[in-house]
Amino acid sequence: MRRLGALAWALWFGYAFLYAPIVLLIVYSFNENRLVTVWSGFSTKWYGELLHNEALIDAALVSLQVAAASATLATVLGTIAGLALSRFGRFRGRTLFGGMISAPLVMPEVITGLSLLLLFVAMEQVIGWPDGRGMTTITIAHTTFTMAYVAVIVQSRLSGMDGSLEEAAMDLGARPGKVFFVITLPLIAPAIVAGWLLAFTLSLDDVVIASFVSGPGSTTLPMAVFSSVRLGVSPQINALATIIVLVVATGIFIASLLVARRERQRKRDEQMALQAG
Amino acid sequence: MAQPIRKPTRLEPWQDPAAVPYVRIERVTKRFGDFVAVDDVTLNIYRGEFFALLGGSGSGKTTLLRMLAGFEQPSEGRIFIDGVDMSGIPPYERPVNMMFQSYALFPHMSVEQNVAFGLKQDGLPKAEIRARVAEMLEMVQLGAFAKRRPHQLSGGQRQRVALARSLVKRPKLLLLDEPLGALDKRLRERTQFELVNIQESTGITFVVVTHDQEEAMTMASRIAVMNQGTIAQVGTPTEIYEYPNSAFVAQFIGSVNMFEGIVAEDEPDHVLIRSEQAGCDLYINHGAAVPLGSAVRVAVRPEKMALSKEPPQDATGRNLARGVVREIAYLGDVSIYLVELATGAVVRATIPNVTRRTDLPITWDDEVYVTWRPFAGVVLTQ
Amino acid sequence: MNAIRRFLSLGRGLVVGVPYLWLALFFLVPFLIVFKISFSEAVLAQPPYTPLIDWVMGEDGGDLKLQLVLNLTNYLRLLADDLYIAAYLSSLKMAAISTLLCLLLGYPMAYAIARAPAERRAALMMLVILPFWTSFLIRVYAWIGILKSNGLISNLLETLGLTDGPVELLYGDVAVYIGITYSYLPFMILPLYASLEKLDLTLLEAAADLGCRPWRAFLTVTLPLSLPGIIAGSLLVFIPAVGEFVIPELLGGPDTLMIGRVLWNEFFSNRDWPVAASVATALLLFLVVPIMVFQHVQGRADEGEARR
Numbered sequence: 001m002r003r004l005g006a007l008a009w010a011l012w013f014g015y016a017f018l019y020a021p022i023v024l025l026i027v028y029s030f031n032e033n034r035l036v037t038v039w040s041g042f043s044t045k046w047y048g049e050l051l052h053n054e055a056l057i058d059a060a061l062v063s064l065q066v067a068a069a070s071a072t073l074a075t076v077l078g079t080i081a082g083l084a085l086s087r088f089g090r091f092r093g094r095t096l097f098g099g100m101i102s103a104p105l106v107m108p109e110v111i112t113g114l115s116l117l118l119l120f121v122a123m124e125q126v127i128g129w130p131d132g133r134g135m136t137t138i139t140i141a142h143t144t145f146t147m148a149y150v151a152v153i154v155q156s157r158l159s160g161m162d163g164s165l166e167e168a169a170m171d172l173g174a175r176p177g178k179v180f181f182v183i184t185l186p187l188i189a190p191a192i193v194a195g196w197l198l199a200f201t202l203s204l205d206d207v208v209i210a211s212f213v214s215g216p217g218s219t220t221l222p223m224a225v226f227s228s229v230r231l232g233v234s235p236q237i238n239a240l241a242t243i244i245v246l247v248v249a250t251g252i253f254i255a256s257l258l259v260a261r262r263e264r265q266r267k268r269d270e271q272m273a274l275q276a277g
Numbered sequence: 278m279a280q281p282i283r284k285p286t287r288l289e290p291w292q293d294p295a296a297v298p299y300v301r302i303e304r305v306t307k308r309f310g311d312f313v314a315v316d317d318v319t320l321n322i323y324r325g326e327f328f329a330l331l332g333g334s335g336s337g338k339t340t341l342l343r344m345l346a347g348f349e350q351p352s353e354g355r356i357f358i359d360g361v362d363m364s365g366i367p368p369y370e371r372p373v374n375m376m377f378q379s380y381a382l383f384p385h386m387s388v389e390q391n392v393a394f395g396l397k398q399d400g401l402p403k404a405e406i407r408a409r410v411a412e413m414l415e416m417v418q419l420g421a422f423a424k425r426r427p428h429q430l431s432g433g434q435r436q437r438v439a440l441a442r443s444l445v446k447r448p449k450l451l452l453l454d455e456p457l458g459a460l461d462k463r464l465r466e467r468t469q470f471e472l473v474n475i476q477e478s479t480g481i482t483f484v485v486v487t488h489d490q491e492e493a494m495t496m497a498s499r500i501a502v503m504n505q506g507t508i509a510q511v512g513t514p515t516e517i518y519e520y521p522n523s524a525f526v527a528q529f530i531g532s533v534n535m536f537e538g539i540v541a542e543d544e545p546d547h548v549l550i551r552s553e554q555a556g557c558d559l560y561i562n563h564g565a566a567v568p569l570g571s572a573v574r575v576a577v578r579p580e581k582m583a584l585s586k587e588p589p590q591d592a593t594g595r596n597l598a599r600g601v602v603r604e605i606a607y608l609g610d611v612s613i614y615l616v617e618l619a620t621g622a623v624v625r626a627t628i629p630n631v632t633r634r635t636d637l638p639i640t641w642d643d644e645v646y647v648t649w650r651p652f653a654g655v656v657l658t659q
Numbered sequence: 660m661n662a663i664r665r666f667l668s669l670g671r672g673l674v675v676g677v678p679y680l681w682l683a684l685f686f687l688v689p690f691l692i693v694f695k696i697s698f699s700e701a702v703l704a705q706p707p708y709t710p711l712i713d714w715v716m717g718e719d720g721g722d723l724k725l726q727l728v729l730n731l732t733n734y735l736r737l738l739a740d741d742l743y744i745a746a747y748l749s750s751l752k753m754a755a756i757s758t759l760l761c762l763l764l765g766y767p768m769a770y771a772i773a774r775a776p777a778e779r780r781a782a783l784m785m786l787v788i789l790p791f792w793t794s795f796l797i798r799v800y801a802w803i804g805i806l807k808s809n810g811l812i813s814n815l816l817e818t819l820g821l822t823d824g825p826v827e828l829l830y831g832d833v834a835v836y837i838g839i840t841y842s843y844l845p846f847m848i849l850p851l852y853a854s855l856e857k858l859d860l861t862l863l864e865a866a867a868d869l870g871c872r873p874w875r876a877f878l879t880v881t882l883p884l885s886l887p888g889i890i891a892g893s894l895l896v897f898i899p900a901v902g903e904f905v906i907p908e909l910l911g912g913p914d915t916l917m918i919g920r921v922l923w924n925e926f927f928s929n930r931d932w933p934v935a936a937s938v939a940t941a942l943l944l945f946l947v948v949p950i951m952v953f954q955h956v957q958g959r960a961d962e963g964e965a966r967r
Contacts, residue, residue: 007770010767015787018786018787019790021798021841022798022801024801024804024805025797025801028804077678077681080678081678084675088671088675091671091675097675098954098958099954100683101682103686105953106895106946106953107899107902108899108901108903108919108942108946109899109902109904110902110923111942111943114926114935114936114939115689115939116689118932119685119688119692122706141685144681144682147682151678176670205795211927225796226796226905229796229803230908237800241794241801248793256781
């Protein structure tokens with residue numbers, strides 16, 4: 001019990017460490033003072049200014065579009081990749097494929113960004129596409145690196161899942177394609193959703209890669225924020241941060257409510273099964 | 278354990294030389310890299326049989342079953358089902374259905390939908406599907422649970438759904454992978470009888486994989502004992518138990534006493550084996566066609582042994598061992614006696630408790646005579 | 660009959676082919692291009708590097724020849740100029756220290772969550788992951804407000820009378836350590852937790868039963884068994900941290916040398932693509948071994964989970 005006390009301290013310290021900056025951002029977003037860290041009064045004027053900041057709003061729209069598109073594309077590709085790695089056994093080129101899937105998870109972003117830009121430039125020279133850099137190139141870049149995360153999530157879910165369900169379906173007469181859509185897909189649906197959300201978040205958050213592969217008129221929100229904060233603190237960014245935190249927290253709260261409800265339902269079902277005998 | 282009553286006019290197709298096997302496994306070998314899981318196995322299974330593949334882990338029985346189902350392809354050899362060569366045919370095109378060890382019920386579908394799944398793949402009209410599913414659920418007594426999901430069912434109920442799902446397509450061959458493994462003892466017994474009844478009423482050929490000898494002996498019409506990828510012996514439960522063809526099979530099924538000895542006499546009507554281990558001559562009342570002087574083993578089942586504190590009337594000294602009772606295990610219906618012979622060998626005797634005395638007639642450290650009849654011994658050359 | 664088997668592999672081949680081709684084109688090929696361009700020279704042109712292979716006219720207007728120019732000056736520069744080597748070493752050092760800090764803070768946290776009652780674990784893990792879903796950039800930015808002079812900590816220390824004037828914690832190596840540890844902490848905790856959660860508690864009970872004191876049991880049973888988690892978490896932090904750009908740029912000072920910044924500056928400030936490419940190639944070479952170790956650990960973890 002004494003040791004548990006020390007552990008609990010470590011845990012709470014860790015949480016404080018993780019959340020203190022976020023809490024501070026929220027608090028300072030209501031600081032009237034432009035010198036963000038010197039409190040002079042409560043005010044919501046920065047939120048007002050933020051909503052009129054056209055540059056930031058345009059950037060936000062670009063980011064959202066790119067994130068939605070790349071997340072969807074990454075989810076499709078990543079799910080197929082996860083399926084292949086988990087269920088296709090040893091196929092030719094599997095080692096290389098597995099390597100290409102896990103490398104983006106740890107690859108420094110400057111390398112990914114630079115290499116993709118050089119690719120786009122070379123491609124434009126040789127085949128004339130992509131025509132300049134912009135939202136398309138950012139989408140392609142984001143899809144490439146987020147797809148690895150989706151693949152890992154799907155693969156891990158599939159590996160934990162009994163392969164006998166798919167075998168049973170085949171045994172009952174379903175062809176492999178049918179098995180995937182009717183049996184496998186519904187069962188990994190939560191993993192796919194999680195993957196999409198993760199890819200969306202990663203895309204929305206990326207500044208380095210986007211900086212390399214974007215073009216005129218396709219500034220993403222992180223890029224705009226980055227150039228703004230390079231010069232120091234900025235109260236509008238605090239307001240933006242608060243909004244993001246609130247949206248995310250709400251989303252997670254709703255998600256955990258849904259999960260908790262499903263758990264309660266499941267427990268009730270199991271009770272019912274035990275009573276029926 | 279009571280044997281389920283079989284109809285006296287039961288066919289024994291394997292005895293009929295004109296019968297055509299329903300399932301022919303012809304010299305099938307399966308390799309995984311360097312590891313040989315199934316080694317040159319040839320087996321014939323006849324229509325309407327309840328056939329068991331019995332063996333420990335690593336014996337290859339599950340691999341063989343999966344090859345019948347189509348989840349693995351043989352490295353060598355061929356498999357015929359109802360005369361059709363199954364090489365290259367995927368599982369979804371075979372007239373075979375399997376009941377999985379983990380049941381593999383689709384968690385996102387109801388009981389009804391699970392059972393209907395196979396019929397849907399065949400494209401049957403909805404009305405017919407509904408009728409057949411209802412009929413099948415009645416047969417396994419789950420009609421009231423049709424709308425439930427698998428996680429709302431108990432283990433026994435899930436097993437019945439799995440059974441219904443695999444039977445509803447009326448396959449030519451039903452494969453069962455350790456069907457009773459996940460059930461508790463009482464449920465296991467009941468389910469054994471149910472499975473046999475279902476098999477007899479539907480007439481479908483069953484092939485069961487199990488490591489549990491009791492299961493195999495109770496349910497199967499014939500058993501194939503497998504060892505390290507090969508078949509040690511194929512036969513009815515009685516044949517396997519009373520006429521094992523090797524020491525492996527004798528020791529695998531039930532308990533057995535093994536005596537080593539040298540063949541002294543071999544005539545058409547008897548075999549005499551000198552055994553130092555048993556401390557006596559072993560006499561068996563039929564010929565064994567073994568060369569004189571060769572080393573053999575004689576297997577005698579514990580229930581064929583008799584114990585007595587007085588010397589037997591037969592003065593020949595054959596099939597007679599003397600020893601001291603070292604251990605007694607009281608099981609209620611029988612008692613198992615471990616008798617240590619003068620030679621150091623330990624003999625196991627199973628004696629039914631025919632009286633209701635609380636004190637045993639023969640007890641620890643008693644000196645006893647162990648005897649058995651001339652028909653009891655089995656000569657094993659392997 | 661074998662046609663069906665062939666069709667099956669064809670179908671599968673097509674399915675795998677799509678992500679395979681995508682990755683080959685957009686992940687592998689770019690590395691080759693980076694490698695190729697690292698041999699070029701920077702020029703004022705579009706694109707700003709000389710082509711590697713080119714047709715040239717003969718000396719006296721004779722035959723057209725194919726010319727391959729491998730310019731090694733970029734790599735020589737990397738070796739000659741102290742800046743690059745210092746930046747590489749500094750990056751490795753800073754990444755290593757940050758990984759250690761993450762481990763020291765993350766392990767107790769992961770352990771505490773793994774030992775918490777089962778119903779609470781999901782919520783506790785969620786609290787760890789929640790910050791990760793909010794913008795990474797903005798969380799790093801938050802530290803600016805905390806660490807700068809007249810920032811939170813500075814004001815706190817002044818108010819408590821521990822210092823005479825504003826304290827500048829920002830724009831130095833310390834801030835970068837804090838930043839990296841802060842940002843990558845969830846990446847350390849997740850694999851650690853996964854590893855610790857699988858730990859069979861009866862092993863510790865057996866150790867206690869055999870007379871082992873709790874601390875000793877931890878060192879000899881828990882720690883070794885959680886090693887896969889430690890390795891995975893450390894690699895997940897170390898490898899990307901080496902090439903980290905945003906954190907040193909926002910929180911570090913002009914003396915904070917990290918190779919990610921060097922690469923960025925070569926590219927954006929100096930417009931010297933070939934040198935940037937050579938920096939990237941060299942960085943990749945450094946990281947190849949850890950990356951392969953990571954993939955090996957990943958692969959083994961997946962196989963461990965998979966049931967036949």
